[in-house]
Amino acid sequence: MKKFGTLLFTMGLMVIMSCKDSGPKERFLPPSTGGINSLMVVMDTELWKGGVGDKIREHFAAPILGLPRAEPKFTITQIPPQVFKGATAYSRSVLFVEQDSVSSAHIKSDVYAKPQRVAVVTGETYNDMANNLDSIAGMAIAAFRKVEIAEAQRRFKRSLSKETVFEDEFGISLKVPSLYTVGKHEDNFVWMDIQIPKGTMNILAYEMPWDTFSVDTTFVQDIVKMRDSIGKKYIPGPNDGTYMITEKAFSPYVFPAQLGGKKAAEARGTWEIEGYPMAGPFVTYIINDKENNRKMVLEGFTFAPNEEKRDYMFELEAILKTVEIKAKTE
Template sequence: MKKLGTLLIATALLALGSCKDSGSKKKFLPPSTGGINSLMVIMDTELWRGPVGEKIRDEFAAQIIGLPQIEPKFTLTQVPPKVFKGTTTHSRSILYVEQDSTSLAHIKDNAYAKPQKVAVVTGPTEEVMIQNLDSLADRAIKAFKANEIAEAQRRFERSLSKDRALEEAFGIRLKVPSLYKVGKREDNFVWMDIQIPKGTMNIIAYEMPWDYFSNDSTFVEDIVKMRDSIGKKYIPGPYENTYMITEKAFAPYVFPAEIGGKKAAEVKGVWEIHGYPMAGPFLTYIINDKENNRKMIIEGFTFAPSEAKRDYMFELEAILKTVDFEPTPPAAD
C-alpha cells in the first residue's frame, strides 16, 4: 500500500506542479520509452497469476480483429511494484494495479515521463479490482492506442516523403515515411509501397462518386464490390488473371470513424489474390468528402507471410490518420 501511496502522491504533485509552474520552472520530464504497442503492467506476481491478471490479459491482450492470425492488442510485460523505479517508470504506457483499501480507476498523463499514459486501478478485493478494470479498460485502451499512434507518427515524421503524387491526383496529403515509393500512378489511382523483410507494406488511394454507397442495407456488400473492382483493375497478382479481392470467407468489419476532420467508415478485413494462394490484412478509410462531392478512399495493406502483422498494420494506420484535405500553402516569394 505504501508504494501505491507514493505513486498517487507523485502524480498529484506532478499535476499541481504543471499548473503552478511556468517557463523554465516546469519540472523536467524525460522522454518516454518502449516498443510500439507495449504495455508495462505493474502489479504483484501473485495477482498477475490469478483472476485479476486474467482480466487484464482478456482486456489488454485481446485478439485484434481483422488480422489473419491471432495477435494481441498490446504486448504485456508484468513487473512487480518493488522494481517500478528508475527508467522503468519512463515506459510510455503503464497499467498500475494494486490491492488497496481505496477503490480507484483513472488515467494520468505524463506522471514520470512524456508522453505517457498511466492507468491506475485499485480495490480492497479482487472482485472490486476486476470491476474497476472492467469500467476502465475501454477508456484505457483508447488512451494507450492514441498515445501509440502519436508516437509512431513522431518516429516516421523524422524523414517524410516529398512525393506529391497524392496531392496532385486527389488534393490530399499524407505524412508518409520517405522509404515508401510510388510504384503505380494511373487515372484515379496511386499506389505507394515499401519492402519489408518478407514482403511489402502498401498504401493506395482512389476516389468514388459521392452517391456510390446509396443503400445502408448493402453497405458492406458495396464495400466488397468496390474493393474487388479496384483490385481487378489496378492490383494484379503474380500471374495472368490473378488480382486482389476481399477474402470471400468472412465479411470485413466496419466501424464509424472521423479522419482528416471528416466523417468516415473504417473497414478492417483480409484480402486475398483471386486464383493464387496469397493473403493479408487491410485497413480502409472511406471518407465523406462532401466539399469535393466524392468518397475519398485511402487504404493500407500488408503482405508478410508467416510474420506477425500487428505492428505493420499499426504503422499503416498511423500514416493514414495523417490525411489532410487542406491545400498546400503557397510558397513564400
C-alpha cells in the same frame, strides 16, 4: 507500506503545490520509451498469475480484429511495483493494478515521462479490481493506442517522402516515410509501397462518388464490391487473370472513424488473390469529403507470409491518419 495508488496521488499533489510556491513552471519530464504497442503492467506477481491477471490479458492481449491469425493488441511486460523505478518508469503506456481499500479506475497523462498514459486500477477485493478493469479497459486501450499512434508518427516523420503524387491527384497530403515509392499512378488511383524482409507494405488512394454508399443495410457488401472492383482493375496477382479481392469467407469488420477532421468508416479484414494462394490483412478508410463531393478512400495492406503483421498494419494506420484534405483543384 503506502499503497501505490495513494503514492501516485501524493506525488501529483506535491507537484501541484510546488508549482503554486514557485509560480507556473513546466515540470521537466524525460522522453517516454518502449517499443510500439508495448504495455508495462505494474502489479504484484501473484495477482498477475491469478484471475486479475486473466482479466488484464482478456482485455489488453485480446486478438486484433482483421488479422489472419491471432496477435495481441499489446505486447505486455509485467513487473512488481518495487521494480517500477528509474528508466522503467519512463514506459509510454502503463497499467497499474493494486489491491487497496480504495476502489478506483482512472487515467493520467505524463506522470513520469512525456508522452505517457498511465491507467490506475485499485480495489479491495478481486471482484472490485476485475470490475474496475472492465469499466476502464475500453478508455485505457483507446488512450494507449492514441499515444502509440503519435509515437509511430513521430518516428517516421523524421524522414519523409518528398513525393507529391497524392496532392497532385487528389488534393490531399499524407506524411509517408521516405522509403516508400510510387508503384502505380493512374487516373484516380495511386499506389505506394515499401519492401519489407519477406514481403511488402502498401498504401492505396482513390475516390468514389459521394452517393456510392447510399443504402445503410448494404454498407458492408458495398465496401466489398468497391474493393473487389478496384482490385480487379488495378492490383494484379502473380499470374494472368489473378487479382486482389476481399476474402470471401469472412466479411470485414466496420467501425466509425474520423480522419482529416472528417467523419469516416474504417473497414478491417483480409484480402486474398482470386485464383492464387496469397492473402494478408488490410485497413480501409472511407472519408466523407462533402466539400469535394466524394468519398476519399485510403487503404493500407500488407503481404508478409509467415510473419506477424500487427506492427506493419499499425504503421500503415499511423500513416493514413496523417491525411489532410484540401479543396481539390481541377
